[in-house]
Structure formats: structure tokens, C-alpha cells
Amino acid sequence: DAGVTQSPTHLIKTRGQQVTLRCSPISGHKSVSWYQQVLGQGPQFIFQYYEKEERGRGNFPDRFSARQFPNYSSELNVNALLLGDSALYLCASSYGGWGKEPQHFGDGTRLSIL
Amino acid sequence: AQRVTQPEKLLSVFKGAPVELKCNYSYSGSPELFWYVQYSRQRLQLLLRHISRESIKGFTADLNKGETSFHLKKPFAQEEDSAMYYCALMNFGNEKLTFGTGTRLTIIP
Numbered sequence: 270d271a272g273v274t275q276s277p278t279h280l281i282k283t284r285g286q287q288v289t290l291r292c293s294p295i296s297g298h299k300s301v302s303w304y305q306q307v308l309g310q311g312p313q314f315i316f317q318y319y320e321k322e323e324r325g326r327g328n329f330p331d332r333f334s335a336r337q338f339p340n341y342s343s344e345l346n347v348n349a350l351l352l353g354d355s356a357l358y359l360c361a362s363s364y365g366g367w368g369k370e371p372q373h374f375g376d377g378t379r380l381s382i383l
Numbered sequence: 384a385q386r387v388t389q390p391e392k393l394l395s396v397f398k399g400a401p402v403e404l405k406c407n408y409s410y411s412g413s414p415e416l417f418w419y420v421q422y423s424r425q426r427l428q429l430l431l432r433h434i435s436r437e438s439i440k441g442f443t444a445d446l447n448k449g450e451t452s453f454h455l456k457k458p459f460a461q462e463e464d465s466a467m468y469y470c471a472l473m474n475f476g477n478e479k480l481t482f483g484t485g486t487r488l489t490i491i492p
Contacts, residue, residue: 272426302478311387311469311482312427325477359427361478368415368478374427 271295273362273375281381282350290345290378294362300324301343302372303335304359312359318343347380355382385410387472389483396460397491404455404486406444406470415473416453417480418444422466430455430468440464465490 274293282288294301300319304312317325318337337343341362347354357379361372388407396402408414418430431439433446433453444455453470470483 300478302480304480309484311471311484312480314479314481317478325474325479327479363478368473368475371429371432372478372480373429376426 273360273373275358275360275375275378277378278376279379279381281383283383284350284352286350287346287348288350288380290347290358290360290380292343292345292360292362292375294341294343294360295373298362298364298373299341300363300365301337301341302361302363303343303345304361305329306357306359306377308356315345350382352382355380385414385472385474385481387470387481387483389468389470389486391486392484393487393489395489395491398462399459402455402457402460402464402488404468404470404488406453406455406483408451408453408470408472410451410472412475414446415475416444416446417471417473418442418453418455419469419471419482420466421469427469460490462490462492464488 276291302317303315306312314327316335321337332348335345357377359377360375363372364370386409416433420430421427442457467485467487469485471480
């Protein structure tokens with residue numbers, strides 16, 4: 270079992286650029302959630318997608334967007350990058366999407382903004 | 384607004400001593416609470432959830448609705464328990480997790 274896989278593992282961007290992060294859920298899992306973890310803080314919820322539809326959105330600006338594909342993989346896009354977007358971005362997957370099954374986390378993508 | 388508070392950023396305990404990691408929450412509905420753990424160089428993983436009432440790796444946690452707490456306990460600490468521990472609350476009906484800031488537990492040999 271490969272677990273949740275995220276790519277890339279590290280990324281360096283400059284202010285104003287755009288970035289796309291990718292997540293492949295565990296085989297059979299239909300729900301994907303994205304979290305941002307700033308150094309010294311716990312993960313903060315950004316989005317949940319289930320069956321290609323947005324099920325939940327956290328308190329993030331419209332610069333953040335996401336989508337889920339028919340194979341249940343997901344992309345997180347961030348436009349007009351700011352220094353404050355520097356963080357570890359985590360993806361989590363689960364089977365049902367309603368919280369009855371545990372979420373499984375990936376290793377994350379570390380995004381650095383210069 | 385829901386919130387999870389972990390008052391201790393760092394906690395050091397001697398091997399064999401009892402461990403208690405504190406977690407308090409605020410939530411208007413009926414909460415579903417979790418403890419996640421991250422060992423060195425590993426990914427975040429679920430340790431336990433209150434509805435399952437399981438004991439995982441010797442850890443237990445009891446939901447106290449009166450005190451709005453979900454403290455994590457273990458009677459005898461082991462060196463392999465050294466890790467980062469996060470308490471989290473889930474919204475009923477979806478999977479949004481609200482995490483605390485975490486407690487780094489160090490077991491002193």
C-alpha cells in the first residue's frame with residue numbers, strides 16, 4: 270500500500286507566482302482534503318473534495334482553489350503567492366468522506382516563497 | 384467558532400512515569416475528537432478517536448463534556464512515545480479537522 274502520495278516534495282517560488290500541488294489518494298478512497306501547516310502550528314483545513322465536488326472550504330482567500338479528478342486525485346492551486354503562503358501543505362484521503370473512516374495523511378509538499 | 388487548545392508546547396517525562404497531554408475544545412455541537420501523532424521523519428497518523436474507545440499503544444483518552452476536555456494519558460511512558468501529538472476536532476457531517484497547535488513529548492531515558 271503506497272499510502273497517500275504528494276508531489277512535489279519541495280518547491281521554491283517567488284512572490285506573485287502561481288503553484289500547483291498534487292495529491293494521489295489511497296486506492297479506493299474517494300475523499301481528499303487539503304491542509305496548510307505553518308511552522309509551529311497545527312494543520313489548518315483548506316478544502317475537502319468528495320466525488321469531484323467541494324464539500325468543505327476553510328477560511329482561505331480565493332487565491333486558493335482545488336479540484337478533484339475522476340480518478341479521485343486532486344490538485345491544489347495557489348495564485349499570486351505571498352510570503353505568508355510558505356508552509357507545509359498536507360493532503361489527506363478517506364473512503365467515505367463523512368468522517369466515519371479515518372483520514373490518512375501524505376508526507377506533504379513544503380512550499381517556500383522568496 | 385470551534386477551537387482546540389493544547390496548553391503545553393513541550394512536555395518532558397521520564398521513562399516509566401505517567402504521561403498526560405492536555406486538550407481542551409470549544410464547539411457548539413456534539414464533538415468528535417481525535418489524537419494524531421507524528422513520529423520523527425514519519426507522516427501524521429491517527430492515534431485514537433473517542434468514539435472507538437480503544438487503547439492504542441497504551442494510550443487512552445476520555446471525553447469530558449463538562450470540562451470540554453479530551454486529555455491523552457498513558458500510565459507508563461516509553462522512549463518510543465517521543466513524538467509530536469495533535470488533538471483535533473471534526474465537524475459532524477464532513478471531515479474538516481480543527482487541530483490544536485500540538486505538544487512535543489520527549490521521554491527521558
